[in-house]
Amino acid sequence: MLDNLGSNLKDALRKLAGKTVIDRAAVEDLVKDLQRALLQADVNVKQVMQLSQTIKKRALDEQPPKGVTAREHVLRIVYDELVLLVGKTVEITLGKQIILMAGLQGSGKTTTTAKLARFFKRKGMRVAVICADTFRPGAYTQIKTLCDRIQVPCYGNPAEQDARKIVRDGLASLKDEVIIVDTQGRHALEDDLITEIIDLNEITRATHRWLVLDAALGQQAREQARRFHDAVNIDGVIITKMDGTAKGGGALSAVAETGSGIVFIGQGETIEDLEWFDPSSYISRLLGMGDLKALAERV
Amino acid sequence: LVSFVRDREFIISEKDIHDILDELEMGLLESDVAFSVTEEILSHIKSDLSGSKRKIGTSVDSIVRSALADALLGVLGEGVDIVSYIKEHDRPVKILFTGVNGTGKTTSIAKVAKFLQNNGFSVVLGAGDTFRAGAIEQIDVHGQRLGIKVIQHQEGSDPTAVLFDTVEYARAHQIDVVLGDTAGRFHNRANLMNQLAKIRRVIKPDLIVYVDEAVAGNDAVIRAEEFSKSVGIDAVMLTKVDMDPKGGAAISIAHAVGKPLLFIGTGQAYEDVMAFNPSAVVADLLGDA
Ligand SMILES: Nc1nc2c(ncn2[C@@H]2O[C@H](COP(=O)(O)OP(=O)(O)OP(=O)(O)O)[C@@H](O)[C@H]2O)c(=O)[nH]1
Ligand SMILES: Nc1nc2c(ncn2[C@@H]2O[C@H](COP(=O)(O)OP(=O)(O)OP(=O)(O)O)[C@@H](O)[C@H]2O)c(=O)[nH]1
Ligand SMILES: [Mg+2]
Ligand SMILES: [Mg+2]
Numbered sequence: 001m002l003d004n005l006g007s008n009l010k011d012a013l014r015k016l017a018g019k020t021v022i023d024r025a026a027v028e029d030l031v032k033d034l035q036r037a038l039l040q041a042d043v044n045v046k047q048v049m050q051l052s053q054t055i056k057k058r059a060l061d062e063q064p065p066k067g068v069t070a071r072e073h074v075l076r077i078v079y080d081e082l083v084l085l086v087g088k089t090v091e092i093t094l095g096k097q098i099i100l101m102a103g104l105q106g107s108g109k110t111t112t113t114a115k116l117a118r119f120f121k122r123k124g125m126r127v128a129v130i131c132a133d134t135f136r137p138g139a140y141t142q143i144k145t146l147c148d149r150i151q152v153p154c155y156g157n158p159a160e161q162d163a164r165k166i167v168r169d170g171l172a173s174l175k176d177e178v179i180i181v182d183t184q185g186r187h188a189l190e191d192d193l194i195t196e197i198i199d200l201n202e203i204t205r206a207t208h209r210w211l212v213l214d215a216a217l218g219q220q221a222r223e224q225a226r227r228f229h230d231a232v233n234i235d236g237v238i239i240t241k242m243d244g245t246a247k248g249g250g251a252l253s254a255v256a257e258t259g260s261g262i263v264f265i266g267q268g269e270t271i272e273d274l275e276w277f278d279p280s281s282y283i284s285r286l287l288g289m290g291d292l293k294a295l296a297e298r299v
Numbered sequence: 300l301v302s303f304v305r306d307r308e309f310i311i312s313e314k315d316i317h318d319i320l321d322e323l324e325m326g327l328l329e330s331d332v333a334f335s336v337t338e339e340i341l342s343h344i345k346s347d348l349s350g351s352k353r354k355i356g357t358s359v360d361s362i363v364r365s366a367l368a369d370a371l372l373g374v375l376g377e378g379v380d381i382v383s384y385i386k387e388h389d390r391p392v393k394i395l396f397t398g399v400n401g402t403g404k405t406t407s408i409a410k411v412a413k414f415l416q417n418n419g420f421s422v423v424l425g426a427g428d429t430f431r432a433g434a435i436e437q438i439d440v441h442g443q444r445l446g447i448k449v450i451q452h453q454e455g456s457d458p459t460a461v462l463f464d465t466v467e468y469a470r471a472h473q474i475d476v477v478l479g480d481t482a483g484r485f486h487n488r489a490n491l492m493n494q495l496a497k498i499r500r501v502i503k504p505d506l507i508v509y510v511d512e513a514v515a516g517n518d519a520v521i522r523a524e525e526f527s528k529s530v531g532i533d534a535v536m537l538t539k540v541d542m543d544p545k546g547g548a549a550i551s552i553a554h555a556v557g558k559p560l561l562f563i564g565t566g567q568a569y570e571d572v573m574a575f576n577p578s579a580v581v582a583d584l585l586g587d588a
Contacts, residue, residue: 137438
């Protein structure tokens with residue numbers, strides 16, 4: 001994710017090395033490089049423009065505290081702004097919970113549902129899945145097959161047309177600690193389906209509503225996320241297909257739009273390919289400069 | 300005197316077109332035309348127009364906009380008429396669908412199958428995704444609903460064998476068109492791309508249709524280039540245009556592979572498939588420039 005950002009920024013920051021006063025041209029270079037990298041990674045164009053303006057303004061206007069070099073000062077500002085973009089750490093609790101999966105068609109909800117089920121099961125929890133996708137041909141077979149592989153019960157009924165009914169019946173019959181509800185794909189302009197997910201959220205009184213987004217999603221991410229967030233109050237984003245070459249910047253825009261954070265990252269097609277995500281260590285790695293968080297706090 | 304005024308010309312400077320180019324750049328990026336493609340197209344326009352002579356009275360903005368419209372139309376090309384293509388080729392015409400995970404290959408196959416049926420062709424489907432859970436069931440349900448035979452083996456079996464059998468079936472039953480499904484795969488997985496190359500060698504498809512989605516951002520370019528290099532692309536199907544009516548990804552992909560767009564997908568129903576109309580795409584992108 002955003003991996004070319006690291007090398008771009010390193011070059012730009014090098015120009016500030018050893019300087020005591022902030023050099024306007026160097027800051028402008030840095031902002032240009034940052035813009036380029038973020039746009040190539042699919043971060044929303046308007047967000048990129050805002051973020052780069054803020055970095056430029058702060059870098060030039062704010063006085064570096066005593067004993068802080070120009071380079072450290074600018075680095076800290078970049079760090080602060082990237083933290084806002086990448087979002088906050090989402091805590092995963094191991095208590096009783098219901099998770100509602102939401103997202104566009106084909107984003108990876110069903111695959112991720114199985115990955116999450118495996119994750120919680122390995123933490124020693126009793127897990128079950130409800131298949132609330134009554135639309136896609138083969139949807140039930142798909143999730144049932146995956147659940148069988150990890151020995152997790154899967155509630156569903158391919159003959160039933162009403163997702164609301166399946167979810168009600170499923171919740172009544174399942175007594176497991178963690179229940180993950182897989183839903184059909186939908187997008188912002190499909191009002192009936194947006195209403196359906198609002199209803200499913202009410203029926204389940206879901207503990208979490210996680211938005212599953214493809215790493216390749218482009219400029220639409222922000223608008224789509226806004227609609228899902230208005231509908232069901234998204235509290236976490238899962239970025240899938242990070243094993244390809246896409247950078248996930250669209251999903252980052254969704255994180256900013258929903259004020260949430262990245263919960264997990266999907267790294268492959270098989271059930272094991274799920275990674276937890278830690279925003280601050282990620283940014284430090286991205287900027288390739290050791291423990292930036294410590295630096296930011298020290299400064 | 301009158302004719303002298305009419306013929307007066309002025310020379311466009313880089314400065315004259317700077318603002319409008321910036322504005323158009325933002326517009327293209329916001330419509331998901333990939334960064335690299337946007338830069339390249341606009342820098343061509345800039346160098347073509349700077350220093351060129353124009354009649355006084357024509358606005359610089361409209362000159363730049365129409366140059367961009369022409370450039371985009373050039374990138375998009377003409378589209379393919381699949382019905383005449385099939386009529387002109389030996390039966391069965393074999394069409395293989397490829398692309399990364401979840402872009403809409405299987406659904407598009409069902410839509411194209413229905414479209415071909417409506418145009419009087421007989422069709423057989425090959426369940427060449429033997430990998431993803433529920434994939435065979437998915438295409439089988441589509442086949443049942445459309446009354447179309449689906450050749451299938453077990454989950455986990457060799458996709459080349461399934462598609463081979465599909466072609467054999469078409470030959471034996473005088474079927475006009477074979478539509479072969481494949482599992483979604485990433486271009487950076489050499490073993491999976493080799494598997495696709497093997498399918499191509501054995502099946503010798505007439506057309507390889509690469510399926511990608513309108514909502515894809517910059518990665519659309521990278522993956523299209525890689526698929527084009529390793530297995531080839533003859534035509535493109537752009538799906539999920541209903542999510543992203545701007546469809547700048549069409550430009551990114553066409554620019555990357557230089558192949559025509561076959562259809563666009565505009566929803567999940569069988570009817571949600573449209574012939575590709577390049578001037579409509581450009582009009583949408585430029586806000587009717
Ligand atoms: N390589 C890779 N493929 C993934 C990942 N997550 C999901 N996929 C694949 O993406 C495709 C779509 O995944 P699904 O889980 O069916 O997506 P969905 O959101 O449930 O789709 P709908 O229910 O149709 O909306 C499948 O081919 C999955 O195998 C991932 O992290 N990496
Ligand atoms: N809104 C919309 N959804 C679409 C369109 N085309 C396909 N879909 C949906 O996208 C999801 C994925 O479609 P599939 O046909 O399974 O995609 P695929 O490329 O075969 O996926 P894999 O085989 O897993 O790689 C399904 O929910 C489809 O209904 C489209 O044009 N518009
Ligand atoms: Mg699903
Ligand atoms: Mg498929």
